[in-house]
Amino acid sequence: MCVHAHPDDESxxxxxxxxxYVSxxxxxxVVTCTGGERGSILNPKLQGDAYIEEHIHEVRAREMDEARQILGVKQEWLGFVDSGLPEGDPMPPLPEGCFALEDPESAAGRLVRLIREFRPQVVTTYDENGGYPHPDHIMTHTISMIAFDGASDTGKxxxxxxxxxxxPQKLYYNQGFNRPRTTALHEALLERGMESPYGExxxxxxxxxxxxxxxxTHVPCADFFEIRDKALIAHATQIDPDGGWFRVPMELQKEVWPTEEYELAKSLVDTSLPEDDLFAGIRDNG
Structure with a gap:
């Protein structure tokens, strides 16, 4: 089970x-906490489209469904409302009724219900910083931690x-945007006389x-990078197919950094670090 804040985060x-793993x-x-209703249209080719702006919730839901089919996963919505990303100094208050203002114990109950229904051995989510400090990402971390333990707590x-x-037996934080990976790709591009998008x-x-x-945990998955990119491009309002996400040649990515990274946060099974499998210690125990 992979718990994410918005549609496109899973891709x-x-x-x-x-x-x-699907293969x-x-x-x-994939559990998507919000509908991404307050997300900006980041693809310049679609900015100013009145239909998309008026129907952003439905558009992002369709994008999520296309990405789900590309990845071959199942997907459920928790049904919370996007908090938006506050900007300014001082920061404006978060909008009333948004995900980040929900009571965490109550909000986690929706995730507990899904965990008990789906019965995952492994859960992935964000670290306490949210991966980056978006209020919905931080709340996703908070309810994931509560639900991981709460799924077995019948008193609560x-x-x-x-x-x-x-x-569940293991919980991981996504750490794909890490400094070692970024540095390795940056240096490989420069060594080949190519422009790097990672300098800034x-x-x-x-x-x-x-x-x-x-x-x-470094999971070897280079054979599935093309599927990853295809799923990401399905989120057309959020991703410019000619943008920075896709400036590193695929073959270079596979050669230099053929894994995705995780941080093991909780484990109820014995495992040895570093790992190359989210199910390490689980498969061994049958």
């Missing part, structure tokens, strides 16, 4: 991993309301007062 974070016969469920989430208790990223990284994450 930019761990999509090749999901496609790899092996694993059941994969009674079975008659939330379904039969179940305990790396400069900005130097100013971040943020602890480096521990990359515990």
């Amino acid at each position: 930019s974070k761990g999509a090749a991993t999901m496609a790899k 092996e016969g694993v059941d994969v469920l 989430y009674p079975e008659e309301e939330f379904g039969a208790a179940f305990q 990223w790396l400069e900005r990284w130097k100013t971040f007062q943020r602890t480096e994450r521990t990359l515990t």
Whole structure:
């Protein structure tokens, strides 16, 4: 089960991993917390389209369905309302009724119900920073942590309301946007005399007062990078197919960094680090 904040997050974070596991016969469920209603139209080719602006919720739902089919996953909406990304100084208040203002314990109940229904062995989500500090990403982390433990807690989430208790065995944070990967691709491009889109990223990284994450798990999934990109392009309002996401040649990506990365946050099974499989310690135990 892969818990994400908005439609398109599943295709930019761990999509090749999901496609790899689907190809092996694993059941994969994407849980999308919000409808992405307040997301800006980031593809310049679609900006100013009155129909899209008026029907953004429906458009993003259709995009999500296309990406779901490309990846071969199942998908469920938690039904919360996008909080938007506040900008300014001082920051404006978050809009009333949005996901980030929900009571976390109550909001996690919706995810508990899905966990008990789907019964995943592995859950992926965001770290406490949200991957980046979007209020919906941070709330996604918060309810995922509550639900991971709460799915087996029948006192907190009674079975008659939330379904039969179940305990997932491992929980991971997506860490695909990590400094080692970015540096490796940047240097490989420059070594080949090519322009790198990562120079400014790396400069900005130097100013971040943020602890480096521990990359515990590198999942080999280069054979599924094309599927990842196809799913990402399906989110047409959010992704410019001629933009920065696609400036690194595919063969170079596969050669230099053929994995997607995760940080093991919780495990109820024995495993040895580093791992190359989200199911390490689970497969061994049958």
